[in-house]
Amino acid sequence: MGVRCPLAPDIRDDLRQGDRLFRRRKLHLALPHTVVSDRPSCQYETVAAPATRKYGGLSASQRQSSRRTRLVEAGLDVLGARGLSNMTMTAVCARAGLTERYFYESFRSLDELLVAMFDAFSVPTHEAIDAALKQAPADLFERCRAAAGALIDSLTDDPRKARAYVEAISSTPLHERRAATMRAYAEVLAEQMRLLSGLEADHYRAPLRLITTMLVGGLAEAVSEWLNGMLKLSKDEVADEASRLCVAAAEALSRSKTTSTAS
Incomplete structure (x- = not known):
């Protein structure tokens, strides 16, 4: 036998x-x-299952990718329910239905998972903003309103992402990732201002970067306050006020440079 x-x-x-x-x-x-x-x-042999072997129609690499996705989703679930400070590897693995061995298959640390979670909602959000800008008419107010609305919609559609967005501000592992995202948003706004407000000359470049950095940073903080219930405004009101500030800033920059050139 x-x-x-x-x-x-x-x-x-x-x-x-x-x-x-x-x-x-x-x-x-x-x-x-x-x-x-x-x-x-018979003893266990590591060569028994080659990397290309399929199970359930999936290869080993596909199963690993699936487990990674489950861990990211589980991380968002745990963060949404318990907050960033109470998020642990054990809780994430339990939520995903995976052992800790599979955690280390995809991530070297909890911090690395946090970065993957941030990307899981920031990348689709950026894509939503880009799509909204393409659909909006060639008017600075309308473009800014579309972008701000897309940002707010992407966060309010999933409460887990909203909490991750808010708590990323105080997260050391996410500091650089968040800063890079803010710089990308500021560049998108600067590009719209250059194209739609006649600010394409080189002497506008430095002040435009300053202005857009302040506007995007301020909007990020305002959205965080709004998500926390501290701002008693509707989503449309938040988007409208942010857009008016962008238009006013572009107009003020154009006037100031025109005046200084004339004098």
């Missing part, structure tokens, strides 16, 4: 996860999963 040999941990854990999913659908999949060998003795 053959000797029963255990499957590699990667495949075995996937089977156990699949078993739980099948049981929820009132299907049946027996555990433990084993294979039969005619060899007189």
Whole structure:
């Protein structure tokens, strides 16, 4: 009679996860999963499952990518429910239904997961802003209103992302990521001002960067206050006021440079 040999941990854990999913659908999949060998003795061999082997129609790399996505989503769930200060690797793994071994398969630390979580909502938000700008008419107020509205919509559509956005301000691991995102938004605003307010000359470049940095930073803080319920305004009112400030700043910069050139 053959000797029963255990499957590699990667495949075995996937089977156990699949078993739980099948049981929820009132299907049946027996555990433990084993294979039969005619060899007189058998020990676990790491070469038993090549990287290209598929299970459930997915390759090893696809399963790893799926687990990574589950961890990111679980991280957002934990942050949304418990806050950044109470977020732990153990809680994230429990939420994802994965062991800590799989956490380290995708992330070296909790800080690295936080960066991936920030990207998970900041990248789609940037794409939404870009799409809104393309659909808005060639008017600075309308373009700013569309961009601010897209930002607010992306955060209010998912309360987890809203909390991550607010708490990223005080997160050391996310400081540079958030700063880079703010610089990108400031450059987008500066480009709109250059194109729509006649601020394309080189002498506008430095003051325009200062102004847009202040406007984007101020909007970020204002949106955080609004999400926390500190600003008693509607979403449209927040977007409108922010847009009026952008237009006023562009007009003021144009007047100041025109006056200084004339004198």
